[in-house]
Amino acid sequence: MTEMQTTTAAEGYVTADGRQIGGVLMDLKGITLRFGGVEAIKNISFDIRQGEIRAIIGPNGAGKSSMLNVISGFYVPQEGEVWFKGEKRGPMKPYEVARLGIARTFQNIALFDGMSVLDNIMTGRLNRMKAGFLSQAIWWGAAEREEIENRAAVERIIDFLEIQNIRKTPVGRLPYGLKKRVELARALAAEPGLLLLDEPMAGMNVEEKEDMSRFILDVNDEFGTTIALIEHDMGVVMDLSDRVVVMDYGRKIGDGTPDEVRNNQEVIDAYLGVAHD
Amino acid sequence: MDQLIFASEVLVNGLMTGVMYSLVALGFVLIYKASGVFNYAQGVMALFAALTLVGIQQGQVPFRHLINAIFGTHLESFGWTLPSVLAILLTAVVMIALAWLIEKLVLQHLVGQEPIILFMATIGLAYFLEGFGDVMWGADIKTLDVGLPQGISDAVEATTANWFGYGFFIDRLDIWATIIAAVLVAALVAFSQYTKQGRAMRAVADDHQAALSVGISLQFIWIMVWSIAGFVALVAGIMWGTKSGVQFSLSLIALKALPVLMLGGFTSIPGAIVGGLIVGVGEKLFEFWIGPMVGGATENWFAYVLALLFLVFRPQGLFGEKIIERV
Numbered sequence: 001m002t003e004m005q006t007t008t009a010a011e012g013y014v015t016a017d018g019r020q021i022g023g024v025l026m027d028l029k030g031i032t033l034r035f036g037g038v039e040a041i042k043n044i045s046f047d048i049r050q051g052e053i054r055a056i057i058g059p060n061g062a063g064k065s066s067m068l069n070v071i072s073g074f075y076v077p078q079e080g081e082v083w084f085k086g087e088k089r090g091p092m093k094p095y096e097v098a099r100l101g102i103a104r105t106f107q108n109i110a111l112f113d114g115m116s117v118l119d120n121i122m123t124g125r126l127n128r129m130k131a132g133f134l135s136q137a138i139w140w141g142a143a144e145r146e147e148i149e150n151r152a153a154v155e156r157i158i159d160f161l162e163i164q165n166i167r168k169t170p171v172g173r174l175p176y177g178l179k180k181r182v183e184l185a186r187a188l189a190a191e192p193g194l195l196l197l198d199e200p201m202a203g204m205n206v207e208e209k210e211d212m213s214r215f216i217l218d219v220n221d222e223f224g225t226t227i228a229l230i231e232h233d234m235g236v237v238m239d240l241s242d243r244v245v246v247m248d249y250g251r252k253i254g255d256g257t258p259d260e261v262r263n264n265q266e267v268i269d270a271y272l273g274v275a276h277d
Numbered sequence: 278m279d280q281l282i283f284a285s286e287v288l289v290n291g292l293m294t295g296v297m298y299s300l301v302a303l304g305f306v307l308i309y310k311a312s313g314v315f316n317y318a319q320g321v322m323a324l325f326a327a328l329t330l331v332g333i334q335q336g337q338v339p340f341r342h343l344i345n346a347i348f349g350t351h352l353e354s355f356g357w358t359l360p361s362v363l364a365i366l367l368t369a370v371v372m373i374a375l376a377w378l379i380e381k382l383v384l385q386h387l388v389g390q391e392p393i394i395l396f397m398a399t400i401g402l403a404y405f406l407e408g409f410g411d412v413m414w415g416a417d418i419k420t421l422d423v424g425l426p427q428g429i430s431d432a433v434e435a436t437t438a439n440w441f442g443y444g445f446f447i448d449r450l451d452i453w454a455t456i457i458a459a460v461l462v463a464a465l466v467a468f469s470q471y472t473k474q475g476r477a478m479r480a481v482a483d484d485h486q487a488a489l490s491v492g493i494s495l496q497f498i499w500i501m502v503w504s505i506a507g508f509v510a511l512v513a514g515i516m517w518g519t520k521s522g523v524q525f526s527l528s529l530i531a532l533k534a535l536p537v538l539m540l541g542g543f544t545s546i547p548g549a550i551v552g553g554l555i556v557g558v559g560e561k562l563f564e565f566w567i568g569p570m571v572g573g574a575t576e577n578w579f580a581y582v583l584a585l586l587f588l589v590f591r592p593q594g595l596f597g598e599k600i601i602e603r604v
Contacts, residue, residue, distance in 0.1 A: 106486065
C-alpha cells in the first residue's frame with residue numbers, strides 16, 4: 001500500500017481521492033453479543049473516523065446487522081465498550097443514542113406509512129425543537145421561528161435527494177426505491193454526527209443503486225457526514241468506502257482499505273468458500 | 278309544517294346527543310392514533326374518573342368499605358366538600374398517575390407486541406379498573422354536580438317560540454357539552470397537528486422502531502397519550518355523570534362509541550365528531566319517523582345496524598385512513 005493510505009495513523013489519513021479523514025469518532029472495543037447460547041458477535045474491535053465512509057461486509061448471518069444494532073443502541077452487548085466522541089457510552093436506549101446524534105436507516109425500511117414524506121422527514125428534526133408545546137400549538141413566538149428554520153432545513157434535504165415531487169405523498173404509496181430515499185432523508189434531517197445505513201441498496205435495480213451510491217457520496221462530501229454502512233453488493237462497497245470491516249460467523253476477518261481487503265486470503269475464502277480437507 | 282318543526286327539534290336534540298357520543302369516541306381515537314391500540318377500557322376510565330371526582334369532591338374516604346370491614350371502623354367521609362374546579366384538577370392528577378401506572382405495569386412489558394396483545398391487555402385493564410373503582414369508592418349510584426347548568430333552556434325556548442311559534446325543549450347541559458366538546462376537539466387537533474409532541478405521537482402510532490431511531494421515547498409518549506385519554510375520559514365522565522348519575526352503566530356508553538368509530542373511522546378526530554353527530558341525529562330521526570311503524574325502541578339498535586352497513590360498504594369509515602399496501 002502507499003504511505004498515503006496508512007490506516008492506523010493517530011490523527012487521521014488522506015484517502016485515495018484526496019479527502020482528509022479526521023480522528024476516531026466511534027471506537028468499538030472487544031464487542032461480544034450473545035443471544036442465549038449463540039454468539040452473534042465475537043470480540044470485535046474497530047473504529048470509525050471522522051468524515052469517512054466505513055463499510056461492514058460479510059456473508060449472510062455474519063453478524064453485520066447485529067453490529068449496527070449495537071452501535072445504534074437497539075442491542076446491548078454483553079461484553080465490550082462503545083466509545084463515541086471520546087466518551088465511553090453506558091447502556092443506552094435507542095432513543096437516547098439517537099439524541100446523541102447517531103441516525104440510522106433500516107434493512108426493511110421503518111417509515112411512518114400513514115404520514116406524508118414531508119412529515120416523515122420532519123420527525124427527524126424532533127430533537128431539534130425546543131419551544132414549549134403551548135407556543136407550538138398556537139403557533140407563536142419561538143415556535144414559529146423554529147418551525148420555519150426546521151422546514152427550511154428539511155426542504156434543503158428534499159432538494160438534495162431530489163424528492164420534491166413526492167413531498168406531500170403518503171409514504172405508504174411510494175415504491176420501494178423512493179421509500180429508501182425518504183428514510184435516508186429522515187436520517188439526514190437530524191444532521192447526525194454518525195449516519196448508519198443498513199443495506200441501503202438491498203433490493204434495488206442497477207439504476208436505483210447508482211442513484212443511491214451517488215447520494216451517499218454526496219452526503220459525505222457536502223455535509224461531511226461520517227457514514228457507516230452494511231452492504232451485500234461487493235462492487236458497490238468497494239467503490240464507495242474508504243475502509244472496510246469484513247465479518248464472518250461473528251468474527252472480524254479483515255479490516256482495511258478496499259484494496260487491502262480484496263487481497264486478504266481469509267476474506268476470499270469466506271466469500272468464495274474453501275475446501276475443508 | 279308542525280311535523281317539520283317538531284322534526285327539527287328532534288334533529289337539534291340528536292345533534293346534542295351526538296356530541297356526547299363523540300366525547301367518548303374521541304378517547305378511543307386518541308389512543309388508537311397514538312399507539313395503534315383499541316382501548317377497551319376507555320368507557321371504564323370515564324366511569325373511574327367520574328367516581329373519583331365525586332369521591333374527592335364530597336370528601337369520601339377511599340377504600341372505606343374495605344377498611345371498615347377489616348378494622349371494624351366506621352369511616353365515612355373526611356367531612357369536606359371541595360370546590361368543583363379543585364376537585365376536577367385533583368381528579369386530573371389521579372388520571373395522570375393512572376396513565377403512569379398503566380405504562381409502568383402493563384405497556385412497558387409489551388413493547389413491540391402485536392396490537393391484538395395490547396388490545397387484550399386493555400380488556401384486562403377494563404375489568405381491573407371496574408372492580409378497583411368499586412372497591413375504592415363504593416358501588417352505590419352517586420349524583421355528580423360540578424355546577425354545570427341543567428334543565429330546559431328558557432332562552433332557547435323563548436327564541437324558537439318567537440320564530441316558529443313553537444318552543445324547542447333543549448337541555449342546557451347539552452348546550453354546554455357541545456361547547457366543551459368543541460373546545461376540547463380544537464385543542465386536541467392543534468396539539469396533534471402542530472406540536473412536536475403531537476408529531477411524535479403520530480410517529481409512535483405508525484412504527485415503534487422508526488420512532489426510536491429518530492429519538493422518540495416510547496415511554497414518554499405513552500404516558501402522555503394515556504394521560505390525555507384519561508383527561509378526555511374525565512370530561513366524558515363529567516358530562517355523562519351529570520346527565521344520568523355516576524353508576525356502572527356509565528362504562529357501557531363505551532359500547533355506543535363503537536358504531537360512532539366505525540362510521541367516522543378509527544384514526545380520525547374529525548371522524549369521531551361527525552360519526553357521533555350522525556349516530557345521534559340518525560337514531561333520533563329514525564325513532565321519530567320509522568319508530569312508530571315498527572313498535573319503537575329503535576334507538577337501541579339503530580346505531581349498530583348503521584355501523585354494520587358501513588362495515589360492508591366502507592370499512593375504513595368516513596374519514597379513516599384507507600389501508601394501502603403495495604404488493
